Amino acid sequence: MIKNFKKINYLKNGNQRQKLAFYEINKHQVLETLKQYSPILVGTIPIDIDIPNSDLDIICECKNHSQFTKYIRNEFGNKKDFKIYTTKKNGVDCTIAEFKTDNFIFEIFGQNIPTDKQNAYRHMIVEDLLLSKKGNDFKNKIKELKTSGIKTEPAFAKLLGLTGNPYVELLKFEHKLSK
Incomplete structure:
Protein backbone atom coordinates (compact mmCIF):
# COMPACT_ATOMS: atom_id res chain seq x y z
CA MET A 1 0.00 0.00 0.00
CA ILE A 2 1.26 3.46 -0.89
CA LYS A 3 1.88 5.72 2.10
CA ASN A 4 0.80 9.34 2.11
CA PHE A 5 4.06 11.24 1.92
CA LYS A 6 2.38 14.52 0.95
CA LYS A 7 2.09 15.59 4.61
CA ILE A 8 5.04 15.11 6.96
CA ASN A 9 3.11 14.11 10.09
CA TYR A 10 4.38 10.53 9.69
CA LEU A 11 7.84 11.81 10.69
CA LYS A 12 6.62 12.58 14.23
CA ASN A 13 6.34 8.83 14.92
CA GLY A 14 9.50 7.85 13.08
CA ASN A 15 13.08 7.28 14.14
CA GLN A 16 15.15 9.98 15.88
CA ARG A 17 16.40 11.47 12.62
CA GLN A 18 12.86 11.62 11.17
CA LYS A 19 11.63 13.35 14.33
CA LEU A 20 14.51 15.81 14.05
CA ALA A 21 13.64 16.42 10.38
CA PHE A 22 10.02 17.10 11.37
CA TYR A 23 11.20 19.59 13.99
CA GLU A 24 13.66 21.32 11.67
CA ILE A 25 11.23 21.61 8.75
CA ASN A 26 8.64 23.17 11.06
CA LYS A 27 11.08 25.37 12.94
CA HIS A 28 12.18 26.96 9.66
CA GLN A 29 8.64 26.87 8.21
CA VAL A 30 9.98 25.39 4.99
CA LEU A 31 6.85 23.61 3.75
CA GLU A 32 4.63 26.46 4.88
CA THR A 33 6.79 28.95 3.00
CA LEU A 34 6.74 26.76 -0.13
CA LYS A 35 3.01 25.96 0.07
CA GLN A 36 2.15 27.67 -3.23
CA TYR A 37 4.58 25.27 -4.98
CA SER A 38 2.96 22.01 -3.71
CA PRO A 39 6.11 20.89 -1.82
CA ILE A 40 6.77 17.25 -0.92
CA LEU A 41 9.63 15.95 1.19
CA VAL A 42 11.28 13.12 -0.76
CA GLY A 43 14.45 11.09 -0.62
CA THR A 44 15.92 8.73 1.91
CA ILE A 45 14.86 10.25 5.24
CA PRO A 46 11.11 9.70 4.69
CA ILE A 47 11.69 6.01 3.90
CA ASP A 48 14.32 5.43 6.61
CA ILE A 49 17.30 4.54 4.43
CA ASP A 50 19.24 7.73 5.09
CA ILE A 51 22.86 7.88 6.13
CA PRO A 52 24.42 10.57 8.36
CA ASP A 93 14.62 22.97 -16.53
CA CYS A 94 15.03 22.78 -12.76
CA THR A 95 15.93 25.27 -10.12
CA ILE A 96 17.85 23.98 -7.14
CA ALA A 97 18.46 25.82 -3.88
CA GLU A 98 20.56 24.61 -0.98
CA PHE A 99 21.07 25.89 2.53
CA LYS A 100 22.05 24.62 5.95
CA THR A 101 20.25 24.68 9.26
CA ASP A 102 21.52 23.40 12.61
CA ASN A 103 20.96 19.75 11.75
CA PHE A 104 20.45 19.37 8.01
CA ILE A 105 21.29 20.50 4.53
CA PHE A 106 18.07 21.36 2.71
CA GLU A 107 17.77 21.00 -1.04
CA ILE A 108 14.76 22.62 -2.68
CA PHE A 109 14.17 21.35 -6.19
CA GLY A 110 11.70 23.02 -8.56
CA GLN A 111 10.42 21.75 -11.91
CA ASN A 112 7.42 22.65 -14.05
CA ILE A 113 5.96 19.20 -13.33
CA PRO A 114 3.35 18.41 -10.64
CA THR A 115 5.29 17.22 -7.59
CA ASP A 116 3.59 13.82 -7.44
CA LYS A 117 4.64 13.22 -11.08
CA GLN A 118 8.30 14.18 -10.57
CA ASN A 119 10.82 11.36 -10.71
CA ALA A 120 12.13 11.99 -7.18
CA TYR A 121 8.67 11.35 -5.73
CA ARG A 122 7.99 8.40 -8.05
CA HIS A 123 11.34 6.80 -7.14
CA MET A 124 10.65 7.22 -3.42
CA ILE A 125 7.23 5.55 -3.74
CA VAL A 126 8.73 2.58 -5.63
CA GLU A 127 11.60 2.32 -3.16
CA ASP A 128 9.25 2.41 -0.17
CA LEU A 129 7.09 -0.35 -1.66
CA LEU A 130 10.16 -2.46 -2.43
CA LEU A 131 11.48 -1.97 1.12
CA SER A 132 8.17 -3.08 2.61
CA LYS A 133 8.09 -6.16 0.36
CA LYS A 134 11.75 -7.15 0.75
CA GLY A 135 12.18 -6.64 4.52
CA ASN A 136 14.93 -5.52 6.90
CA ASP A 137 17.83 -7.48 5.37
CA PHE A 138 17.24 -5.74 2.06
CA LYS A 139 16.92 -2.36 3.80
CA ASN A 140 20.18 -2.90 5.69
CA LYS A 141 21.99 -3.87 2.48
CA ILE A 142 20.72 -0.67 0.80
CA LYS A 143 22.08 1.37 3.73
CA GLU A 144 25.43 -0.46 3.53
CA LEU A 145 25.72 0.30 -0.19
CA LYS A 146 24.80 3.93 0.43
CA THR A 147 27.39 4.17 3.22
CA SER A 148 30.00 2.84 0.77
CA GLY A 149 29.20 5.77 -1.55
CA ILE A 150 26.63 4.29 -3.94
CA LYS A 151 23.62 6.53 -4.63
CA THR A 152 20.13 5.32 -3.72
CA GLU A 153 18.72 4.26 -7.11
CA PRO A 154 21.93 2.50 -8.20
CA ALA A 155 21.95 0.69 -4.82
CA PHE A 156 18.42 -0.60 -5.43
CA ALA A 157 19.32 -1.59 -8.99
CA LYS A 158 22.39 -3.50 -7.80
CA LEU A 159 20.45 -5.51 -5.20
CA LEU A 160 17.59 -6.16 -7.61
CA GLY A 161 19.96 -7.21 -10.41
CA LEU A 162 18.71 -4.49 -12.75
CA THR A 163 20.78 -3.55 -15.77
CA GLY A 164 20.66 -0.29 -17.67
CA ASN A 165 19.89 3.13 -16.23
CA PRO A 166 18.82 2.52 -12.61
CA TYR A 167 16.65 5.66 -12.57
CA VAL A 168 14.66 4.41 -15.56
CA GLU A 169 14.62 0.75 -14.53
CA LEU A 170 13.23 1.49 -11.05
CA LEU A 171 10.27 3.34 -12.52
CA LYS A 172 9.28 0.16 -14.36
CA PHE A 173 8.24 -1.20 -10.95
CA GLU A 174 5.61 1.52 -10.47
CA HIS A 175 2.66 -0.36 -11.92
CA LYS A 176 3.75 -3.78 -10.67
CA LEU A 177 4.04 -2.68 -7.05
CA SER A 178 1.05 -0.38 -6.70
CA LYS A 179 -1.44 -3.19 -7.31
Whole structure:
Protein backbone atom coordinates (compact mmCIF):
# COMPACT_ATOMS: atom_id res chain seq x y z
CA MET A 1 0.00 0.00 0.00
CA ILE A 2 1.26 3.46 -0.89
CA LYS A 3 1.88 5.72 2.10
CA ASN A 4 0.80 9.34 2.11
CA PHE A 5 4.06 11.24 1.92
CA LYS A 6 2.38 14.52 0.95
CA LYS A 7 2.09 15.59 4.61
CA ILE A 8 5.04 15.11 6.96
CA ASN A 9 3.11 14.11 10.09
CA TYR A 10 4.38 10.53 9.69
CA LEU A 11 7.84 11.81 10.69
CA LYS A 12 6.62 12.58 14.23
CA ASN A 13 6.34 8.83 14.92
CA GLY A 14 9.50 7.85 13.08
CA ASN A 15 13.08 7.28 14.14
CA GLN A 16 15.15 9.98 15.88
CA ARG A 17 16.40 11.47 12.62
CA GLN A 18 12.86 11.62 11.17
CA LYS A 19 11.63 13.35 14.33
CA LEU A 20 14.51 15.81 14.05
CA ALA A 21 13.64 16.42 10.38
CA PHE A 22 10.02 17.10 11.37
CA TYR A 23 11.20 19.59 13.99
CA GLU A 24 13.66 21.32 11.67
CA ILE A 25 11.23 21.61 8.75
CA ASN A 26 8.64 23.17 11.06
CA LYS A 27 11.08 25.37 12.94
CA HIS A 28 12.18 26.96 9.66
CA GLN A 29 8.64 26.87 8.21
CA VAL A 30 9.98 25.39 4.99
CA LEU A 31 6.85 23.61 3.75
CA GLU A 32 4.63 26.46 4.88
CA THR A 33 6.79 28.95 3.00
CA LEU A 34 6.74 26.76 -0.13
CA LYS A 35 3.01 25.96 0.07
CA GLN A 36 2.15 27.67 -3.23
CA TYR A 37 4.58 25.27 -4.98
CA SER A 38 2.96 22.01 -3.71
CA PRO A 39 6.11 20.89 -1.82
CA ILE A 40 6.77 17.25 -0.92
CA LEU A 41 9.63 15.95 1.19
CA VAL A 42 11.28 13.12 -0.76
CA GLY A 43 14.45 11.09 -0.62
CA THR A 44 15.92 8.73 1.91
CA ILE A 45 14.86 10.25 5.24
CA PRO A 46 11.11 9.70 4.69
CA ILE A 47 11.69 6.01 3.90
CA ASP A 48 14.32 5.43 6.61
CA ILE A 49 17.30 4.54 4.43
CA ASP A 50 19.24 7.73 5.09
CA ILE A 51 22.86 7.88 6.13
CA PRO A 52 24.42 10.57 8.36
CA ASN A 53 25.09 13.06 5.55
CA SER A 54 21.68 12.65 3.83
CA ASP A 55 19.94 15.93 3.14
CA LEU A 56 16.30 16.95 3.24
CA ASP A 57 15.07 17.04 -0.36
CA ILE A 58 11.94 19.05 -1.02
CA ILE A 59 10.47 19.02 -4.49
CA CYS A 60 8.28 21.83 -5.78
CA GLU A 61 6.23 22.57 -8.86
CA CYS A 62 7.37 25.87 -10.33
CA LYS A 63 5.98 27.18 -13.57
CA ASN A 64 8.30 30.21 -13.77
CA HIS A 65 11.92 29.61 -12.76
CA SER A 66 12.91 33.26 -12.48
CA GLN A 67 9.96 34.02 -10.16
CA PHE A 68 10.69 30.84 -8.17
CA THR A 69 14.37 31.81 -7.86
CA LYS A 70 13.47 35.31 -6.69
CA TYR A 71 10.97 33.93 -4.14
CA ILE A 72 13.37 31.29 -2.80
CA ARG A 73 16.21 33.79 -2.56
CA ASN A 74 13.93 36.24 -0.72
CA GLU A 75 12.65 33.59 1.73
CA PHE A 76 15.77 31.50 2.36
CA GLY A 77 18.67 33.64 1.10
CA ASN A 78 19.70 34.52 4.65
CA LYS A 79 20.26 30.85 5.58
CA LYS A 80 23.76 29.46 6.04
CA ASP A 81 25.62 28.52 2.82
CA PHE A 82 22.62 29.47 0.65
CA LYS A 83 23.01 28.95 -3.09
CA ILE A 84 20.57 28.67 -5.96
CA TYR A 85 20.94 27.85 -9.62
CA THR A 86 18.91 26.70 -12.61
CA THR A 87 20.02 23.79 -14.78
CA LYS A 88 18.57 21.03 -16.95
CA LYS A 89 18.00 17.46 -15.79
CA ASN A 90 16.83 14.96 -18.39
CA GLY A 91 16.07 17.90 -20.68
CA VAL A 92 13.81 19.60 -18.11
CA ASP A 93 14.62 22.97 -16.53
CA CYS A 94 15.03 22.78 -12.76
CA THR A 95 15.93 25.27 -10.12
CA ILE A 96 17.85 23.98 -7.14
CA ALA A 97 18.46 25.82 -3.88
CA GLU A 98 20.56 24.61 -0.98
CA PHE A 99 21.07 25.89 2.53
CA LYS A 100 22.05 24.62 5.95
CA THR A 101 20.25 24.68 9.26
CA ASP A 102 21.52 23.40 12.61
CA ASN A 103 20.96 19.75 11.75
CA PHE A 104 20.45 19.37 8.01
CA ILE A 105 21.29 20.50 4.53
CA PHE A 106 18.07 21.36 2.71
CA GLU A 107 17.77 21.00 -1.04
CA ILE A 108 14.76 22.62 -2.68
CA PHE A 109 14.17 21.35 -6.19
CA GLY A 110 11.70 23.02 -8.56
CA GLN A 111 10.42 21.75 -11.91
CA ASN A 112 7.42 22.65 -14.05
CA ILE A 113 5.96 19.20 -13.33
CA PRO A 114 3.35 18.41 -10.64
CA THR A 115 5.29 17.22 -7.59
CA ASP A 116 3.59 13.82 -7.44
CA LYS A 117 4.64 13.22 -11.08
CA GLN A 118 8.30 14.18 -10.57
CA ASN A 119 10.82 11.36 -10.71
CA ALA A 120 12.13 11.99 -7.18
CA TYR A 121 8.67 11.35 -5.73
CA ARG A 122 7.99 8.40 -8.05
CA HIS A 123 11.34 6.80 -7.14
CA MET A 124 10.65 7.22 -3.42
CA ILE A 125 7.23 5.55 -3.74
CA VAL A 126 8.73 2.58 -5.63
CA GLU A 127 11.60 2.32 -3.16
CA ASP A 128 9.25 2.41 -0.17
CA LEU A 129 7.09 -0.35 -1.66
CA LEU A 130 10.16 -2.46 -2.43
CA LEU A 131 11.48 -1.97 1.12
CA SER A 132 8.17 -3.08 2.61
CA LYS A 133 8.09 -6.16 0.36
CA LYS A 134 11.75 -7.15 0.75
CA GLY A 135 12.18 -6.64 4.52
CA ASN A 136 14.93 -5.52 6.90
CA ASP A 137 17.83 -7.48 5.37
CA PHE A 138 17.24 -5.74 2.06
CA LYS A 139 16.92 -2.36 3.80
CA ASN A 140 20.18 -2.90 5.69
CA LYS A 141 21.99 -3.87 2.48
CA ILE A 142 20.72 -0.67 0.80
CA LYS A 143 22.08 1.37 3.73
CA GLU A 144 25.43 -0.46 3.53
CA LEU A 145 25.72 0.30 -0.19
CA LYS A 146 24.80 3.93 0.43
CA THR A 147 27.39 4.17 3.22
CA SER A 148 30.00 2.84 0.77
CA GLY A 149 29.20 5.77 -1.55
CA ILE A 150 26.63 4.29 -3.94
CA LYS A 151 23.62 6.53 -4.63
CA THR A 152 20.13 5.32 -3.72
CA GLU A 153 18.72 4.26 -7.11
CA PRO A 154 21.93 2.50 -8.20
CA ALA A 155 21.95 0.69 -4.82
CA PHE A 156 18.42 -0.60 -5.43
CA ALA A 157 19.32 -1.59 -8.99
CA LYS A 158 22.39 -3.50 -7.80
CA LEU A 159 20.45 -5.51 -5.20
CA LEU A 160 17.59 -6.16 -7.61
CA GLY A 161 19.96 -7.21 -10.41
CA LEU A 162 18.71 -4.49 -12.75
CA THR A 163 20.78 -3.55 -15.77
CA GLY A 164 20.66 -0.29 -17.67
CA ASN A 165 19.89 3.13 -16.23
CA PRO A 166 18.82 2.52 -12.61
CA TYR A 167 16.65 5.66 -12.57
CA VAL A 168 14.66 4.41 -15.56
CA GLU A 169 14.62 0.75 -14.53
CA LEU A 170 13.23 1.49 -11.05
CA LEU A 171 10.27 3.34 -12.52
CA LYS A 172 9.28 0.16 -14.36
CA PHE A 173 8.24 -1.20 -10.95
CA GLU A 174 5.61 1.52 -10.47
CA HIS A 175 2.66 -0.36 -11.92
CA LYS A 176 3.75 -3.78 -10.67
CA LEU A 177 4.04 -2.68 -7.05
CA SER A 178 1.05 -0.38 -6.70
CA LYS A 179 -1.44 -3.19 -7.31
